[in-house]
Amino acid sequence: MSLTVDGAIAANRAALVMIKEEPFNAEAPHPALQDHITTTDEHYVRSNFALPEHDGTLYVGGAVGTPLTLTLDDLRALPAVEHAVTLECAGNGRLDMRPLPTGEPWGGYAVSTAYWKGARLADVLAQAGPAADGVELRCEGADHGRYHLSSVLADVDDLTFVRSLPLSVAADPAADVLIAYEMNGEPLRPDHGAPFRLVVPHWYAVASVKWLSRLDVLTEPFHGEFQTGHYIYEWPDRPHEPVTTMRVRARITDPAPGVTIPAGTYTIRGKAWSGAGPVTEVGLAFVGDSDWSPAVVEPPRGPAQWQDWHYVWEATPGRHSIRARAADAAGNVQPDVPPWNRLGYGNNAIEIQYVEVR
Numbered sequence: 601m602s603l604t605v606d607g608a609i610a611a612n613r614a615a616l617v618m619i620k621e622e623p624f625n626a627e628a629p630h631p632a633l634q635d636h637i638t639t640t641d642e643h644y645v646r647s648n649f650a651l652p653e654h655d656g657t658l659y660v661g662g663a664v665g666t667p668l669t670l671t672l673d674d675l676r677a678l679p680a681v682e683h684a685v686t687l688e689c690a691g692n693g694r695l696d697m698r699p700l701p702t703g704e705p706w707g708g709y710a711v712s713t714a715y716w717k718g719a720r721l722a723d724v725l726a727q728a729g730p731a732a733d734g735v736e737l738r739c740e741g742a743d744h745g746r747y748h749l750s751s752v753l754a755d756v757d758d759l760t761f762v763r764s765l766p767l768s769v770a771a772d773p774a775a776d777v778l779i780a781y782e783m784n785g786e787p788l789r790p791d792h793g794a795p796f797r798l799v800v801p802h803w804y805a806v807a808s809v810k811w812l813s814r815l816d817v818l819t820e821p822f823h824g825e826f827q828t829g830h831y832i833y834e835w836p837d838r839p840h841e842p843v844t845t846m847r848v849r850a851r852i853t854d855p856a857p858g859v860t861i862p863a864g865t866y867t868i869r870g871k872a873w874s875g876a877g878p879v880t881e882v883g884l885a886f887v888g889d890s891d892w893s894p895a896v897v898e899p900p901r902g903p904a905q906w907q908d909w910h911y912v913w914e915a916t917p918g919r920h921s922i923r924a925r926a927a928d929a930a931g932n933v934q935p936d937v938p939p940w941n942r943l944g945y946g947n948n949a950i951e952i953q954y955v956e957v958r
């Protein structure tokens with residue numbers, strides 16, 4: 601059974617840039633990237649299946665000492681944690697890859713930052729007591745439906761959205777993985793996983809399972825479709841790898857695409873983030889093959905959210921190409937060319953923004 605899309609749900613979607621109507625997938629509008637926090641109305645949505653019914657409970661079992669069945673009230677009774685977390689879809693930027701991979705044609709706006717509040721996943725797992733030989737946590741959503749299997753290139757009638765997380769991440773209090781029940785101070789909306797979902801900081805958002813219904817500690821690695829079929833980097837020339845943390849990336853937010861600006865002093869602004877650590881440098885370049893001039897990078901406002909950067913530019917009349925290139929504390933730097941892979945994940949190539957100055 602799935603929820604009908606009523607007027608309230610339709611109203612929630614009105615500010616977004618639609619990619620697909622059903623299941624609903626949509627990008628944030630450009631101005632959403634200019635703020636520290638994305639409003640709930642403007643936060644992108646990515647769903648593989650129709651909105652599901654959820655029975656309001658979360659079962660925690662598998663290789664645990666004490667299986668649990670928790671309600672929203674049980675989760676609210678645990679210590680609450682609230683963080684701003686940048687979520688980016690692994691398919692963000694797929695539209696700029698050549699040849700164009702299969703999959704939703706995301707431009708560059710499947711990324712947003714919201715306040716997420718909930719219980720720590722580590723606290724819930726501590727109550728259940730994972731077995732000493734546990735290796736992964738299988739995380740099941742309530743959503744399911746027809747799906748095209750990547751491995752055999754055929755449809756399956758009914759597949760449920762299931763992902764696994766390494767237990768070392770799931771059970772680590774310092775990793776701050778949340779079972780979130782509030783987004784920007786309000787109960788979760790249907791499109792964002794009501795009544796509760798995972799929010800996994802630093803990871804591509806596929807790890808943040810919505811409509812969470814069941815958690816199982818596994819003593820063997822999980823091999824579901826969303827773990828080993830999709831969300832795999834199928835590199836043409838090297839071994840395949842699972843999609844995990846977000847690759848370093850900068851976006852230019854000001855000037856907005858397509859605007860004309862007056863000649864003179866103009867402050868170029870943008871956001872930058874990486875799942876591998878804070879962004880330490882953003883360089884700007886204005887002609888091809890030029891040197892990179894350093895932008896001012898603001899320190900992170902929190903451990904899991906995008907950072908602001910700016911650059912004061914003396915804009916002369918004409919058409920200019922602005923490029924912004926980020927590097928993170930782990931030494932990763934954005935590439936010029938999208939790292940092509942068959943399913944089109946992890947495009948963190950340097951953005952080129954054209955601007956006309958008069």
Ligand SMILES: Nc1nc2c(c(=O)[nH]1)N[C@H]1C(S)=C(S)[C@@H](COP(=O)(O)O)O[C@H]1N2
Nearest residue numbers: 644645646647648689741761805806809810
């Ligand atoms: N149950 C479930 N969880 C899910 C998904 C899904 O299809 N089903 N999509 C994932 C993907 S691919 C992304 S990018 C994020 C999107 O979260 P949002 O819609 O709140 O922005 O949810 C993740 N969690």
Ligand SMILES: [Mo]
Nearest residue numbers: 646689690806
């Ligand atoms: Mo995604």
